[in-house]
Amino acid sequence: xxxxxxxxxTGSRLRPLTNIINKHLLPVGELPMIQYAIEKLCKAGIQxxxxxxxxxxxxxxxxxxxxxxxxxxxxxYKLQDKAGGIAQALALAKEFVLTGEKFVxxxxxxxxxxxxxxxxxxxxKQKDGAMVILKKVTDxxxxxxxxxxxxxxxxxxxxxxxxxxxxxxTGIYLFDSxxxxxxxxxxxxxRGELEITDVNNVYAAAGKLxxxxxxxxxxxxxxxxxxxxxxxxxxxxxx
Numbered sequence: 001x002x003x004x005x006x007x008x009x010t011g012s013r014l015r016p017l018t019n020i021i022n023k024h025l026l027p028v029g030e031l032p033m034i035q036y037a038i039e040k041l042c043k044a045g046i047q048x049x050x051x052x053x054x055x056x057x058x059x060x061x062x063x064x065x066x067x068x069x070x071x072x073x074x075x076x077y078k079l080q081d082k083a084g085g086i087a088q089a090l091a092l093a094k095e096f097v098l099t100g101e102k103f104v105x106x107x108x109x110x111x112x113x114x115x116x117x118x119x120x121x122x123x124x125k126q127k128d129g130a131m132v133i134l135k136k137v138t139d140x141x142x143x144x145x146x147x148x149x150x151x152x153x154x155x156x157x158x159x160x161x162x163x164x165x166x167x168x169x170t171g172i173y174l175f176d177s178x179x180x181x182x183x184x185x186x187x188x189x190x191r192g193e194l195e196i197t198d199v200n201n202v203y204a205a206a207g208k209l210x211x212x213x214x215x216x217x218x219x220x221x222x223x224x225x226x227x228x229x230x231x232x233x234x235x236x237x238x239x
Contacts, residue, residue, distance in 0.1 A: 001120060002101065003041040004093045007034055007061075007108035008054040008080040013223045022057035024108040025064070026227065029234040032064065033221060035071070036234075037106045042072045044116035046104065050096040052078045052089050085193025087183050094180045107171030111230045113216025113237060116172070122212060123174040129208025131174040132156070132200060134167040135218045143168035144197050146211065153211055155204050158197045170218055173200070 007024040014023050024034040034051075041049055049068065053061055058079060068075030078092045090105060097103050104120060123131045132153070134146055140163035147154045147164040156169055173196065182202045189195045203209040221230040 001046055001124065002097060002103040003046040003049040004090065004096070004103055004105045005034070005037045005041070005049060005051050005108050006086060006089050006105065007037075008052060008083060008089050014227065021060070022053060023222070024053070025057055025060055028111065028221060028227065028230045029238070033111070033230075034061070034065070034108050036111050037108050038065070038068070038071050038073060038075075040112075040116055041104070041106065044104075044120050046116075046120070047073045048076075049073050050076045050078060050093050052080055052092050054080050054083065083193075085188070085191070086196040087186060087194035087199050090196070090199075091180060091183045091194075097177050097180075099177050102174065102176050105173040105175065107220075109221045110171035110218070111221055111234065112170070112172070112214055112218040113233070114214045114218075119172075119174070119212045123210075126210060128176045128178070129206070129210065130176065130179065130200060130203040131210045131212060133170045133172045133212050133214055135170050135214040136166050137168045138166070140166050140168055145169070152207075153204050153209050155201050156197050158195070167213075169197075169200070170214060171220065 025032045065075055076096060080089045080092060102123060119133060141159060141161065144156045144158050145160055145163045145165055146167045146169060147157055157164065179199060182199050183194065186194050186198050200209055217233050219226050219230045219233060221227045
């Protein structure tokens, strides 16, 4: 299986830090944020990784990560010219993922404790479709939330005022290659972006969206507070 790491975006919630550097290169503990995603994939046996980022700091990624050999992986790079949503960035992986292949997608600002290996093993046995990873949270209104019925995801509700569950959809997704055809049929949301929630809901409507769970800590390190918390989690894990 191949891996795709999305490391674009404007990082508006982390300004002024991101006025000068892409947020995924900011330090979390002793390492740049992006390195945790690379290492999680490598430890799960994924060696072919596509890194998608914007123009800002692209040269710094090349300087730090290079070919990926130092980290035990083979890196390919793709530029997202302008921020247009997660699904729009994901569409850039079409040439990297062959027809019939499955792959795992990580948002570069999602840091987590659990191993990806059992999740990937489960998805490899799945005939087709997609999988999302859920985490029980105390503030589900901040996230996409899984609406469940009889243990199956009916749909994902994006930042609902009245969440139907406490299970947030994390920024770790697994897809088959049909995802690119689904993305082609999407239209921009009111934010002017192609939303990954809309893509996942196509799979859910077809009964092809499965899910797994994170039991350890998970954090979206996209704000000053969560970036600080991520550092505390990482340092505690490594102490």
